[in-house]
Amino acid sequence: MASSRQGFTSALRGVTRTLNGKRPPPLEQQFWSLRLNGGSRRLSTEPAPAETSLSITAAEEIDIKQLAKRYRIAQHARAVPVSASYFSRTPTFNDRYLALDKLARTYSNLPVVPPADAEQVVWKSLPDLRRSIGEPVKATDYVNCLAILKRLHQIHPDLKPDIVKEALEDFKRDVQGFLNRPAPIPIDKFGRALGVGKRKSSTARAFVVEGDGQVLVNGKTLADYFGRVHDRESAVWALHATDRIDKYNVWARVEGGGTTGQAEALTLAIAKALIAHEPALKPALRKAGCVTRDPRRVERKKHGRVKARKGPTWVKR
Amino acid sequence: MSAPNCLRCLLRPSAGIPVSSLPRSTPFALVRAAPFTTTTANPRPKKEAQADGKPKNHTRAGKKLKLGKFKKEKVGDRGRPPLPGERKAYRKRITLSNDNAIPVPWLTDLGSADLANPANMARVMALPVELQDQLRASEAFKPTQCWGMFRKPAVLVRKETVDLANRMQNAVDKRQTLRLVVTGDKVTGKSMMVLQAMAHAYLNNWVVIHIPEAQELTTACTEYAPIPNTDPVQYMQPVYVLKLLQAIKRANENVLARTYTVNPHPELSQSVPPNTPLLALANAAKEPDAAWPVFQALWSELTTQGANRPPILLSVDGLAHIMKISDYRSPAFDLIHSHDLALVRLFADALGGAVQLPSGGAVIAATARNNAPRTPSMELALAQREAEQARAEAQANGLDPNAVEVPQKDPFFRGYDDRVEAVLRSVQVLRVRGVDKLEARALMEYWAASGMLRATVDEKTVTEKWTLAGSGVLGEMERAALLTMRI
Numbered sequence: 173m174a175s176s177r178q179g180f181t182s183a184l185r186g187v188t189r190t191l192n193g194k195r196p197p198p199l200e201q202q203f204w205s206l207r208l209n210g211g212s213r214r215l216s217t218e219p220a221p222a223e224t225s226l227s228i229t230a231a232e233e234i235d236i237k238q239l240a241k242r243y244r245i246a247q248h249a250r251a252v253p254v255s256a257s258y259f260s261r262t263p264t265f266n267d268r269y270l271a272l273d274k275l276a277r278t279y280s281n282l283p284v285v286p287p288a289d290a291e292q293v294v295w296k297s298l299p300d301l302r303r304s305i306g307e308p309v310k311a312t313d314y315v316n317c318l319a320i321l322k323r324l325h326q327i328h329p330d331l332k333p334d335i336v337k338e339a340l341e342d343f344k345r346d347v348q349g350f351l352n353r354p355a356p357i358p359i360d361k362f363g364r365a366l367g368v369g370k371r372k373s374s375t376a377r378a379f380v381v382e383g384d385g386q387v388l389v390n391g392k393t394l395a396d397y398f399g400r401v402h403d404r405e406s407a408v409w410a411l412h413a414t415d416r417i418d419k420y421n422v423w424a425r426v427e428g429g430g431t432t433g434q435a436e437a438l439t440l441a442i443a444k445a446l447i448a449h450e451p452a453l454k455p456a457l458r459k460a461g462c463v464t465r466d467p468r469r470v471e472r473k474k475h476g477r478v479k480a481r482k483g484p485t486w487v488k489r
Numbered sequence: 490m491s492a493p494n495c496l497r498c499l500l501r502p503s504a505g506i507p508v509s510s511l512p513r514s515t516p517f518a519l520v521r522a523a524p525f526t527t528t529t530a531n532p533r534p535k536k537e538a539q540a541d542g543k544p545k546n547h548t549r550a551g552k553k554l555k556l557g558k559f560k561k562e563k564v565g566d567r568g569r570p571p572l573p574g575e576r577k578a579y580r581k582r583i584t585l586s587n588d589n590a591i592p593v594p595w596l597t598d599l600g601s602a603d604l605a606n607p608a609n610m611a612r613v614m615a616l617p618v619e620l621q622d623q624l625r626a627s628e629a630f631k632p633t634q635c636w637g638m639f640r641k642p643a644v645l646v647r648k649e650t651v652d653l654a655n656r657m658q659n660a661v662d663k664r665q666t667l668r669l670v671v672t673g674d675k676v677t678g679k680s681m682m683v684l685q686a687m688a689h690a691y692l693n694n695w696v697v698i699h700i701p702e703a704q705e706l707t708t709a710c711t712e713y714a715p716i717p718n719t720d721p722v723q724y725m726q727p728v729y730v731l732k733l734l735q736a737i738k739r740a741n742e743n744v745l746a747r748t749y750t751v752n753p754h755p756e757l758s759q760s761v762p763p764n765t766p767l768l769a770l771a772n773a774a775k776e777p778d779a780a781w782p783v784f785q786a787l788w789s790e791l792t793t794q795g796a797n798r799p800p801i802l803l804s805v806d807g808l809a810h811i812m813k814i815s816d817y818r819s820p821a822f823d824l825i826h827s828h829d830l831a832l833v834r835l836f837a838d839a840l841g842g843a844v845q846l847p848s849g850g851a852v853i854a855a856t857a858r859n860n861a862p863r864t865p866s867m868e869l870a871l872a873q874r875e876a877e878q879a880r881a882e883a884q885a886n887g888l889d890p891n892a893v894e895v896p897q898k899d900p901f902f903r904g905y906d907d908r909v910e911a912v913l914r915s916v917q918v919l920r921v922r923g924v925d926k927l928e929a930r931a932l933m934e935y936w937a938a939s940g941m942l943r944a945t946v947d948e949k950t951v952t953e954k955w956t957l958a959g960s961g962v963l964g965e966m967e968r969a970a971l972l973t974m975r976i
Contacts, residue, residue, distance in 0.1 A: 401968055418949060
């Protein structure tokens with residue numbers, strides 16, 4: 173009886189192989205059957221194509237009466253979904269969420285690494301997730317899900333089971349920005365490191381070598397090139413902030429923009445070249461504000477305004 | 490413009506005269522009650538005159554346009570407006586000491602041989618009081634220099650200073666004339682080099698004739714007149730020469746009092762017999778008319794061969810101005826070349842080597858970078874002299890002298906001046922650059938000791954300021970360390 177019951181259940185679930193020995197339709201066919209109309213768009217007035225390339229056939233109807241002849245219990249049968257989430261609003265998400273939760277409980281005693289040491293990953297944002305699953309996932313649920321994700325992600329990479337890795341893959345964004353690592357700046361045979369920096373519309377290239385504090389910008393000394401003392405200070409700020417001003421010489425080319433932009437482009441260029449010499453200085457330089465490029469540019473002018481934001485002068489009439 | 494008071498109220502006190510200032514003896518009613526008037530005999534005085542004694546404006550009652558309703562009333566009294574020339578005097582004043590600065594205990598005064606002594610290199614030394622007076626009399630201090638920040642004026646003895654002082658000393662030892670042009674980038678200390686040369690000269694009892702601003706001679710801001718019996722015509726600048734004579738007199742008083750005339754000077758209105766102190770000769774010029782002949786007489790006395798004469802230093806700041814066509818016009822309304830101005834010609838001849846100084850001496854000119862006209866000939870000549878010096882140096886060091894290229898004239902350019910080239914054909918050029926770190930450190934230690942630089946002077950700060958100043962340009966170091974406010 174048990175075997176017949178199992179066979180019956182699988183018959184109801186649509187696993188037809190055991191029932192009538194038929195192979196399931198190929199994956200592509202299943203995919204096409206999901207589409208509303210057979211792939212290419214056409215107007216309703218157009219005649220339907222005579223024959224589609226893929227012959228889509230519906231699953232065989234389950235004939236309860238026939239089944240009842242073999243399995244007497246079948247007369248009491250009703251169709252029940254595989255997953256309990258079937259009746260919820262977000263069945264796929266719920267299934268995954270539950271799976272993650274189960275994994276988290278299962279592997280909760282594996283050793284973890286501190287969050288800062290874990291590999292940096294960009295998780296799917298809520299809109300991304302909604303799009304990929306096609307379900308209106310609630311934000312709260314997603315937040316809870318993320319917490320579990322992050323907990324699982326913290327498991328020590330050497331001990332992380334494959335099943336966890338696979339489960340996490342679904343939630344990672346397709347493009348992982350953290351994998352784009354800039355190529356390390358080499359130090360050439362003359363001991364120079366070339367850093368490039370930009371600010372506003374200026375570009376600076378700075379060759380930094382070990383030396384005694386000489387700076388040449390476009391062939392001129394710092395005082396000749398920058399009239400303002402403030403600009404001079406910001407040009408060598410990276411060296412000043414790390415107490416390295418008497419340890420390096422700088423030869424730089426700057427173009428584009430105005431004096432402030434050029435000076436601050438130089439800051440960035442010198443900082444990058446300095447990191448090539450001494451990578452340990454990076455945190456200090458980041459603190460001094462010399463690592464991140466300032467993305468601000470001139471704001472575009474808008475119609476109805478004198479400049480980007482300035483309103484025209486008020487006139488009475 | 491309307492009158493402040495209308496015609497009806499002529500008898501009332503006008504805006505300028507407060508009521509209280511009217512003579513008390515006059516009965517008030519008498520003044521008020523005019524014999525013939527259409528106004529009421531007894532007007533209400535309280536409403537007419539306001540509390541401050543000014544009468545009310547005669548404006549129509551009713552609405553009127555009032556712009557700037559919320560503007561504050563202007564404060565009437567702004568004090569005395571500055572007199573003509575007062576602002577300029579304030580701008581150009583020279584302060585040589587600051588009582589709030591801390592006196593530096595280790596500061597020593599300059600002695601006569603100190604500037605030529607290599608041991609004093611990279612040391613800051615103070616100017617003695619009498620030297621200060623002499624330098625002030627000859628206007629060697631400039632308002633743009635930071636003298637007013639410290640307790641007493643002091644100078645940094647640089648490598649170039651020692652070099653220059655030694656060259657001056659060598660020239661005098663050989664009874665020759667050092668002819669030298671000090672040049673360099675902006676605020677590198679060219680004027681200060683001239684000041685140090687003058688200090689060396691004063692300390693060694695030279696006679697110093699200094700033209701503080703060459704542009705005063707050629708920008709047509711001082712009077713000029715043709716000198717009779719000169720061909721081609723030369724021009725004297727009597728007012729300027731009188732000022733210069735007085736400066737020479739004040740600055741070189743001791744030396745001139747000890748030097749005596751040897752020639753009679755019949756051309757002077759005042760009789761100057763031989764064996765008169767040169768100071769008395771210089772005193773003979775009391776007004777501009779007599780200035781030029783007196784100056785000429787003084788110069789001829791100073792350059793008389795065979796007599797016991799002190800060495801002479803001729804110095805000028807802003808050389809480019811006297812190496813171009815001046816802004817003066819001849820009677821034919823042609824522009825006059827600077828070298829046709831007699832005083833400038835005297836200087837140019839000395840710089841060109843045409844004058845033999847009896848006991849030797851120096852002719853030192855400094856170029857200026859701000860406010861200097863383009864003088865292609867001078868620039869080219871200086872570049873050529875510098876390249877020649879570099880060649881000679883390369884040869885002395887056993888290097889290939891041909892590696893240094895001497896710049897040549899542009900054959901397609903017409904702006905060259907032969908007279909300028911002739912003057913600068915054989916001068917020496919001293920290029921002033923930034924100081925090295927040792928000198929920068931000495932200077933910064935002096936600043937810190939004076940309380941003007943509030944930072945620990947160590948390798949790091951010195952290098953920082955040195956870098957910010959474009960490899961130790963002195964003026965820029967001052968800007969970066971002293972003149973920029975740090976709170």
